[in-house]
Each structure stands twice: as structure tokens, then as C-alpha cells.
Amino acid sequence: MTKKWAIFFLFAVVAATVLFGLTLSNTKFDYDFDKFFKPDDEPTQYFNEHRDTFGTDNDFILIGVVNQGGVFDPSFLSQIEKLTAEVKELPYVKDVISPATLKHYVREPLTGTVFQTPVIRGDRTKDSIRVFSDPSLVDNIFSETAPAISLVVITEPKLSKNKSDVISTALKSTIDKYKFDDVHLAGRAIGQVVYVNKIQTEFILFMGIALVFIVILLFVMFRSFRGVLIPLATVLVAVVWSIGILNLSGKGISILLNMLPPVIFVVGMSDAVHLYSRFLEELRDGATKAHAIHQMIFDTGLAALFTSITTAIGFASLYLTGIPALQEFGVITASGVIAAYVISITMLPAWLVLTEPPHKVINNEKGNWQRQLDGILIPIIRHRKWVFIGTIVIALGFGFAASRLELNNFILEDLKPDEPLRKDFAFFDVNFAGVRPFELGLKLKEQDDSFLTPQNIGKLNKLENYLKSTYGVHAILSPVVAAKESNRMRHGGKNEYYVIPDSERDWKKTEKDLRDIVKTGKLKPVLAKDQQYARISGRTGDLGAQYFDSANVALQTFAEAEGITKTMDIEITGTGTLIDRTNQNLVFSLSKGLGAAFLLIALLMGIMFRSIKMVLIALIPNLLPLLAIGGVMAILGIDLKMSTSIIFTIAFGIAVDDTIHLLSRYKLEMRNGRSSNQALRNSFVHTGKAIIITSIILFGGFISLCFSSFQSTFYIGLLVTLTLGFALFFDLTILPALLARKED
Numbered sequence: 001m002t003k004k005w006a007i008f009f010l011f012a013v014v015a016a017t018v019l020f021g022l023t024l025s026n027t028k029f030d031y032d033f034d035k036f037f038k039p040d041d042e043p044t045q046y047f048n049e050h051r052d053t054f055g056t057d058n059d060f061i062l063i064g065v066v067n068q069g070g071v072f073d074p075s076f077l078s079q080i081e082k083l084t085a086e087v088k089e090l091p092y093v094k095d096v097i098s099p100a101t102l103k104h105y106v107r108e109p110l111t112g113t114v115f116q117t118p119v120i121r122g123d124r125t126k127d128s129i130r131v132f133s134d135p136s137l138v139d140n141i142f143s144e145t146a147p148a149i150s151l152v153v154i155t156e157p158k159l160s161k162n163k164s165d166v167i168s169t170a171l172k173s174t175i176d177k178y179k180f181d182d183v184h185l186a187g188r189a190i191g192q193v194v195y196v197n198k199i200q201t202e203f204i205l206f207m208g209i210a211l212v213f214i215v216i217l218l219f220v221m222f223r224s225f226r227g228v229l230i231p232l233a234t235v236l237v238a239v240v241w242s243i244g245i246l247n248l249s250g251k252g253i254s255i256l257l258n259m260l261p262p263v264i265f266v267v268g269m270s271d272a273v274h275l276y277s278r279f280l281e282e283l284r285d286g287a288t289k290a291h292a293i294h295q296m297i298f299d300t301g302l303a304a305l306f307t308s309i310t311t312a313i314g315f316a317s318l319y320l321t322g323i324p325a326l327q328e329f330g331v332i333t334a335s336g337v338i339a340a341y342v343i344s345i346t347m348l349p350a351w352l353v354l355t356e357p358p359h360k361v362i363n364n365e366k367g368n369w370q371r372q373l374d375g376i377l378i379p380i381i382r383h384r385k386w387v388f389i390g391t392i393v394i395a396l397g398f399g400f401a402a403s404r405l406e407l408n409n410f411i412l413e414d415l416k417p418d419e420p421l422r423k424d425f426a427f428f429d430v431n432f433a434g435v436r437p438f439e440l441g442l443k444l445k446e447q448d449d450s451f452l453t454p455q456n457i458g459k460l461n462k463l464e465n466y467l468k469s470t471y472g473v474h475a476i477l478s479p480v481v482a483a484k485e486s487n488r489m490r491h492g493g494k495n496e497y498y499v500i501p502d503s504e505r506d507w508k509k510t511e512k513d514l515r516d517i518v519k520t521g522k523l524k525p526v527l528a529k530d531q532q533y534a535r536i537s538g539r540t541g542d543l544g545a546q547y548f549d550s551a552n553v554a555l556q557t558f559a560e561a562e563g564i565t566k567t568m569d570i571e572i573t574g575t576g577t578l579i580d581r582t583n584q585n586l587v588f589s590l591s592k593g594l595g596a597a598f599l600l601i602a603l604l605m606g607i608m609f610r611s612i613k614m615v616l617i618a619l620i621p622n623l624l625p626l627l628a629i630g631g632v633m634a635i636l637g638i639d640l641k642m643s644t645s646i647i648f649t650i651a652f653g654i655a656v657d658d659t660i661h662l663l664s665r666y667k668l669e670m671r672n673g674r675s676s677n678q679a680l681r682n683s684f685v686h687t688g689k690a691i692i693i694t695s696i697i698l699f700g701g702f703i704s705l706c707f708s709s710f711q712s713t714f715y716i717g718l719l720v721t722l723t724l725g726f727a728l729f730f731d732l733t734i735l736p737a738l739l740a741r742k743e744d
Contacts, residue, residue, distance in 0.1 A: 006350035013347045017237050020244025027243060029161065029196045029203075030252030035325040036642070037578045038585075047573045050441045053528055054535045056157045057437035057574050061171065061187035063087075063151040064427055068181050071099075071142060071149045072124040079178050080149065086177075087153060090170045092163050098151040099141060104493035105485065117493055133495040135468075136484075140475040143431040148182075150432050155189055161196050164189040184424040186435045194421045195414075198709055199258050206262040206704050207239070213700035214269055221273075221693055222280075226358055230351060231272035238268035238343045242336030249332060255414065255710055256329040263333055266701025267311055267654065268340030270694040271304045274661060275348055277690040280358070289357045293349050301345050303664035306608055307657035308341035310601045314653015317593035317600075318646060323582060326646065373688040377681060377736055384737035391734050395624055398631030405630060408639040409545045409583045411436055411576055414710045429541035433474035438467075439574030440536040445567055450531040452514050454507050457483050459564045461500050463536060466558050471551050473538040479514070479527050480536075486513040537574075545580040552577075583641050590645045597649055601656055608660070609667060618663055621735045622656045625726035629719055638719075643712030647719045654698065654720075655727035658691045659735060666739065680739050688732070695728040 037044045051057070065083075067076045081100035088096050102119035119137070120127050131142050141150055155167065167189055175183055214235075218228040242264045246257065253260070278300035282292035315337065318330030380387055415422040428435050442460070444451065451457070460480045467473040484498045487510055491497035501507045517523050518531070526535045552572050559565050598619075605615045626648050638644055665687045669679035702724070705717025 003353060006353035009346040009350040010354070013237060013343060013350075017240055020241050020248075023244045023247035024240070026247050028252040029199050030254045030257075032254075032325075033575060033579075035254070035328070036323055036582055038322045038582065039324065040322065041581075041585075043573065043578060043581050046441065046571055047439075047575075047578055050439060050535070050571075050573050053533060054525055054537075057439050057537060058188045059155050059157045059159070061153040061155060061167075061185065061189055062428055062432070062435065063153065063171075063175070064148055064184035064186075064424075064432065065151070065180050066146065066148045066182035066184075068147055070124070071147055072120075072127050074122065074124075077120060079180070080151075083174065083178060084151065086174050087151065087171065090167060090174065092156045092159060092167045093153055094156060095154040096151060097141065097154070099149050102137065102141065105489040106493040107489050109490075114489065130495065134498065136481065136498065139433045146431040148431055150428070153187070155187075159189050159192070161192060164192045168193045184427040186421075186425045186428050190424075191421060195255070199253060199255060202708050202710075202713070203253060203258055203261070205707060206259070207265070209704035209707060210262045210265045210701045213704065214265070214697055217693070217697060217700065218273075222276075224358060227276070230348060231269055231276055233351075234272045234344050234348050235265050235268035235340065237347065238336070238340035239264050241339040241343065242332070245335050245339065246332050249328075251328050251332065254325060254328070255712060256325060257332065259705060259713065259716065260329075260333055260336060262701045262704055264336040264340055266698045267308075267337050268344060269697050269701075270657065271308065271341055271344040272348060273694050273697065274300055274304055274690050275344055277693075279352060281686060283357055289352070292357075293352055296352075297345065297349055299664070299668060300661075303661050304341060304344065306604060306664070307660050308337055309604060310656045310660065311653045312337045313597050313600050313604075314649050314651075317597040317649050317653075318590075320593040320596055321586065321589040323586075323589070323642075326642075369689045370685050373685045374681070376688075376732060377684045380733060380736050381677065381680075381740045384740055387733055387737040391624070391730075391737075395627055398628045400631075401634040402627060402630030404634045405640045407545065407584060407587065407641070409580065409641040411542045411579065413641070414643075414712050416709060416711055416714075419709065425542065433539040434541035436540050436542050436576045437574045438471075438473045438536075438538045438540050439572070439577070440467075441571045441573055442534045442536070443569045443571075444532045445569065447532070449567065451479055451527060451534045452511060452518070452531055454511070456567070457500060459562070459568070460534065460536065462562055463559065463564065463570075466555065467536070467538065470558075471555060472540050472543070474540070476536060476538040477526055478536040479523065479534055482514055482517060482523055482526070483510050486510045486517075489513075540576075545583060548577070548580055549584070586642055586645050587640065590649060594649045594652065597652060601653070605660070609663065614663065617735070617738045618656070618659050620738065621659055621730035622652060622727060624730050624734070625655055625723045626652060628726045629723045632722060633719065638715065644715050644719060647716055647723060650716075651720050651723035651727070655724055658695065658728065658731050661691060662687050662731065662735065677740060680736055684736055691731065692728065695724055698724050 037047070039045075065080065067073060069076065071077075077099060080098060084096050084098040084100040087093060099120050103116040104119060105114055106117055107114050119130060119134070121130075131137050132144070138144055141152070143149070153171075156163070159167065171185070215228055215232065218231060222228065239261050242260055246253070246260065251257065275296050279292050279296045282295050283289070287295070312334040315330045316334040318326040321327065412422050412425055425435050440463070442451070444456070449456070451460070457480060460478055464476055464478060464480050467476065480500070483500055487499060487501050487506065488494065488497045490506075490509060490513075501510050514523070518527065526537070528534070555572070556565075556570070559570055564570070602615050602619060605618050606612070609615065609618070629647070629651070632638075633640070633644060662683055665683040666679050669682045670676070674682060699721050702717045702721045705713050706721075708714050708717065
């Protein structure tokens with residue numbers, strides 16, 4: 001590289017960095033659950049139709065208020081009434097359901113006039129009896145297990161982060177005016193504020209931890225200001241480019257993309273360290289600066305190109321999952337990895353061309369690294385039989401453990417158990433109906449049929465009773481609720497009549513009421529206009545995907561046994577159900593991605609080494625870490641879910657880098673006429689230090705994710721770090737043992 005080209009490359013990198021830097025002020029943060037659903041899947045399409053017909057299932061905020069003196073205390077209820085009135089006036093609030101708004105409809109038998117009577121009338125004993133004999137209020141507005149009531153705040157649909165901030169701040173400010181014993185908040189808008197605020201905080205935290213760790217490591221490794229500055233400047237530019245690419249794509253930083261900066265930081269640093277280490281190595285061996293730069297670019301640079309491509313393939317393979325959130329993370333991170341390589345292979349050599357070589361390094365002796373690496377290699381060559389046996393035993397042990405991995409997930413598993421938001425959600429799971437939405441869609445098979453017939457209302461009632469008693473759904477809304485309310489209305493508002501009419505005469509009156517209500521549009525949230533598509537909605541506790549998987553099967557079995565499915569199709573849907581199904585299908589989706597990454601990387605290695613045997617030798621040390629991490633997950637009781645599944649494709653793409661660097665040097669030594677064992681020793685000694693150092697850098701970058709308050713990010717950091725540790729171990733043991741066999 002001439003000085004003219006060096007100046008050109010530096011100018012080009014600086015110009016591009018300025019352009020990308022100008023987009024940094026436009027960086028936004030994203031929390032969109034819909035991106036975790038496959039848009040072309042039938043369950044997702046059904047959910048979208050269901051939501052378009054009846055409305056969203058999670059646009060509410062729950063306010064749980066505890067009063068140790070009892071929930072029917074007049075002064076407490078007076079405060080609740082005032083709170084309800086204030087909350088109704090907050091921005092983006094459509095309605096509030098609370099003890100202060102509860103009314104029973106009553107029809108005057110002589111005139112037919114309908115009037116309302118309040119449920120709470122000021123008599124503690126009678127109010128308590130009235131409330132706890134009303135199944136529509138128990139576990140919905142009033143708790144059976146705690147002296148607490150719940151306010152259900154209905155918000156505008158799909159509130160943005162800014163709108164969620166406004167309503168969350170206003171709601172907390174309003175509640176703070178009152179001296180309640182205890183208050184708990186839950187719901188989508190509250191969760192969105194907490195999640196995005198944590199993403200913003202951790203975005204800076206991860207970068208800070210990775211930066212400090214790598215600066216210290218670079219100084220220990222190179223013991224010079226130049227040795228820290230050159231690689232550090234290279235990767236900082238790569239991070240700016242990556243965030244710029246993210247901004248230009250119009251995407252926001254999500255829980256997954258929050259890991260983009262530290263990932264690019266450490267992956268880019270790996271390229272920079274390998275390149276700069278090769279430059280210093282050539283200088284130590286007496287080469288001129290020009291020759292050292294040439295070798296750095298065309299030997300190590302070529303290997304770095306292959307490692308960058310394999311890493312990018314690992315991330316890009318997430319596109320095959322079909323899940324938008326993973327697709328965005330995979331493609332943008334892969335683009336950042338390639339950008340980091342382009343910066344390293346242009347900016348770093350250009351910098352070295354335009355500056356004087358570090359004279360102190362030229363005469364610096366090789367330290368203890370050669371002796372230490374020889375101390376590792378020689379016993380492996382001498383005892384490679386035992387290395388093979390030990391590797392097989394380890395593989396079998398981890399393989400057996402990995403076979404016991406289980407699929408499971410919880411809606412709030414991203415938050416650690418001691419997080420206040422998770423405790424608030426748990427409060428509603430324990431004392432009320434829960435927070436997880438439940439949605440059941442029902443479509444009649446006969447075109448001239450209607451859900452307002454006594455037969456179909458009866459079937460819906462059977463389903464409701466099963467859902468309450470067996471499945472665990474409460475706070476239910478459906479056409480049946482309207483039928484029961486109509487029957488109670490015609491019997492003086494007495495709770496014992498909150499049932500389906502059992503006489504034909506009473507049913508005809510109820511049916512007439514229902515058809516009158518349909519005309520007003522009040523049944524639109526639970527019944528489609530053609531009366532052939534109905535909805536049963538409610539809330540449950542966050543009991544885990546395994547529970548709901550078996551519960552859904554049992555519900556389908558019950559519906560078939562009761563003959564319900566003969567006249568109507570039922571489909572369990574909703575946000576929670578789609579999350580569960582996404583995780584269940586993720587193993588197959590990620591298997592496709594991992595398989596594609598495996599084939600592409602094998603093909604790349606085949607092109608690089610032109611030998612099937614070398615391809616097999618290269619892949620073995622990188623498949624073993626995946627088996628090992630699967631075993632570790634099973635041993636530690638970590639379930640297979642979205643956050644833990646993606647580490648297999650990510651780690652495979654990154655772990656193979658060290659293997660490529662070692663085998664590339666091995667190929668070069670063989671081409672220079674070395675014997676197989678001599679080529680192995682030279683490769684092991686010369687690249688071993690850089691491999692260990694870059695692995696430690698990767699450890700530092702990914703271990704920074706373990707400081708996250710999101711368990712998904714924590715597990716990605718922990719498990720990728722462990723996988724890379726296994727990869728380093730197998731690269732330094734089984735890989736040289738496989739190569740040494742060629743001398744037998």
C-alpha cells in the first residue's frame with residue numbers, strides 16, 4: 001500500500017464515519033412484541049384477523065391498591081372514587097373500571113324501564129356479600145386472597161413509547177397524591193416504559209464495560225500507547241458505522257439489537273488484534289515495514305476476511321427463522337461485522353503506512369508465550385490417543401445431558417425475579433386474574449347459524465365454566481356475559497340470576513335483549529357483525545409455555561368430547577399464545593439457520609483449503625462446543641427458548657474464527673515447505689497467542705452482557721462466553737491432535 005492509497009483510504013473511512021455519525025442523533029429505541037411473531041404463519045394471521053375484528057388483547061393497565069383496613073372501608077372507597085375520576089381524565093385513557101364505576105342494570109317489570117344501581121352502596125357487610133357473590137367481580141376487581149381492589153384502565157391501542165411515558169408518568173403522579181398502603185401497576189404501557197428505559201441505560205453500560213476491559217487488555221498485551229490506540233480507534237469507528245447502518249435502515253434498538261455495539265466492538269477488535277499482531281511479528285523477525293504490512297494484508301487479512309464472513313453467516317442465518325426481530329438483529333449485526341472488517345483492512349494498514357514503526361518492538365524478544373504454547377502442544381502430540389478418548393468421553397457426557405433440554409418460556413422471564421415490575425405482575429397473578437391475556441376465537445360452521453341461539457350460548461357457557469374451573473382463566477368477557485347480565489337485569493339485579501336462563505320463556509326475553517344490544521354495537525368487542533364469529537377473552541397467570549401447551553390440548557379434548565367442535569371451530573390465540581408458539585417452533589427455525597450456516601461455512605472452508613479432510617478437521621472442534629453448551633444448559637436447568645436458542649448460530653459463526661486463523665497459518669507453513677509437525681508447531685506458536693488474546697477479548701465483550709437486568713441478554717452473554725471458552729479449549733487440544741495424525 002502506497003502513501004497515496006493510505007491517504008485515500010483514511011479519507012474515505014473518515015468521510016464515511018462522519019456521514020454515519022450524523023445519524024447518531026436519530027437513534028431510537030424499539031419495543032414491539034409483534035416483531036417476535038412470524039407474519040406469514042397461520043396462527044399470526046388468525047391473531048391479526050381476531051385483533052382487527054374485536055380489538056387488542058393487551059392495551060390495558062392494572063392498578064392494584066391494597067388497604068389493610070379492608071376494601072369496603074368508606075374512606076378508602078372515597079379515595080378510590082376520586083382516583084378513578086382523575087385517571088379517567090389522563091391522556092390516552094379510554095375508560096376505567098373500578099369499584100366506583102360498578103353498576104348493576106335493573107329492569108322495572110311494569111314499565112320495562114332500565115336503570116342502574118351501584119354495586120357499592122355504603123353498607124360494608126351487604127356490599128361484601130353482594131361483591132363476593134358476583135362471579136364477574138371476584139378476582140377481577142376484588143381479590144379473594146388479599147385486602148385489595150383492582151382498577152382496569154383501558155388505554156388507546158398500541159401506545160408508542162412516548163405516549164406510554166406520558167401516561168405512565170401521569171398515572172404515577174396521580175397515585176402519589178393518595179396515601180394508599182400499597183400500590184402495584186402492570187400492563188403493556190408500564191412494561192414498555194420499563195423495558196425501553198433499561199435498554200437505553202444498558203446500551204451505554206455494555207459499551208463502557210467492554211471499552212474498559214479491552215483497553216486494559218490491549219495495554220497488557222502490547223504495553224504501548226500505540227498498541228492500545230490503533231486497534232481501539234479501528235473498532236470505535238466500526239461501532240459508529242454499525243449504529244449508522246441501523247439508523248439508515250429505519251430500525252430502532254430493541255432488546256436484541258441492544259447487543260450490537262459490544263458484539264461489533266469485540267468482533268472488530270478480534271480482526272484488529274490479529275492484523276496488528278501479525279505486523280509486529282513480522283517486524284520482530286526482521287522484515288521491513290512495507291513487507292510486514294504486505295504480509296499482514298495478504299496473509300492474515302485473507303484469513304480475517306474468511307473469519308468475518310463466517311461470523312456474518314452465523315448472524316445472517318437468523319434470517320431463516322422468519323421472525324422479524326431475529327431477522328433484523330441477524331442482518332444488521334452481520335452487516336456490522338463486514339463493516340468492521342472493511343475498516344480494519346483499510347484503516348489499520350493506512351495508519352501504519354503513514355506512521356513510523358514501533359522501534360521498541362523490533363528488538364523485543366519473544367516472551368514466555370512460545371514456551372507456554374510448546375508446553376501445551378508437545379503433550380497433545382505425544383498423547384493424542386488419550387486426547388481423542390477424552391474428547392469422546394466429554395462429547396458423550398455433554399450429549400447425554402443436552403438430550404434432556406426442555407422447551408419452556410414465561411412472558412416476563414426477561415426480568416429478574418427481584419425486579420419491581422416483575423413483582424408487580426406477580427401480585428396480580430397471585431391475588432387477581434393475572435396479567436397474561438387469554439383469547440379464544442370461535443367460528444360457526446353453518447352460514448345461517450348465530451351465536452345468539454340458546455344452543456350456542458349454552459356451548460359457550462360450558463367452555464367458560466371449563467376455562468374458569470380447569471384452565472385458570474378469569475375476568476372473562478364473551479357473549480355469555482351479556483346473556484347472564486340480561487337475565488340478572490330482569491330479576492332485580494340479584495346475583496343468583498347471573499346465569500343462563502333455564503326456561504324457554506326467559507331465554508326468549510334474553511335473546512331479544514341480546515339482539516337489541518347487538519344493534520347498539522355494545523357486543524362488538526365479543527361478537528362479529530354477522531354473529532358467526534365470537535370471542536372469549538380473559539386473563540391468566542404467567543404459568544409457562546409447558547403448562548399452557550398441555551392446557552390447550554386438554555381444552556381441545558374437552559370441546560370435542562362435549563360436541564362443541566361439531567358446530568364451531570375454536571382457536572386459542574392472543575399475544576401470550578403466539579409467544580409460546582414462536583418458541584416452540586424456534587428450534588426447527590434455528591435448526592434451519594444453523595444447518596445453512598454449517599453448510600455455507602463448510603463450503604467456504606472447502607474453497608479455502610481445497611480439501612474435504614481439512615474441512616472435517618476444521619468443523620469438529622467447532623461442533624463440540626455447541627454440544628457442550630447444550631449439556632451445560634441442561635445441567636444448569638436453563639430452558640431452551642428464543643434467548644438461549646440463538647446462541648448456537650451466533651457462537652458457531654464466531655467460534656470458527658480461531659480455527660480458520662490457525663489452519664490458514666498451517667496451510668501457509670506447509671506451502672513454505674515445512675513438514676506437517678513443524679508446520680503445526682509454527683502455526684500453534686505464532687497464532688496461539690493471538691487466538692488466546694482475541695478469545696479473551698471476546699469473553700470480555702460478551703461477559704459484559706451478564707450485567708444486564710434482562711435475563712435473555714444475561715443468558716446470551718453467559719452462554720456465548722462459555723461456548724467460546726469451549727471452542728478455545730478444543731482448538732488448542734483436539735485440533736492439533738487431528739492435524740498431528742498426518743505424521744503417523
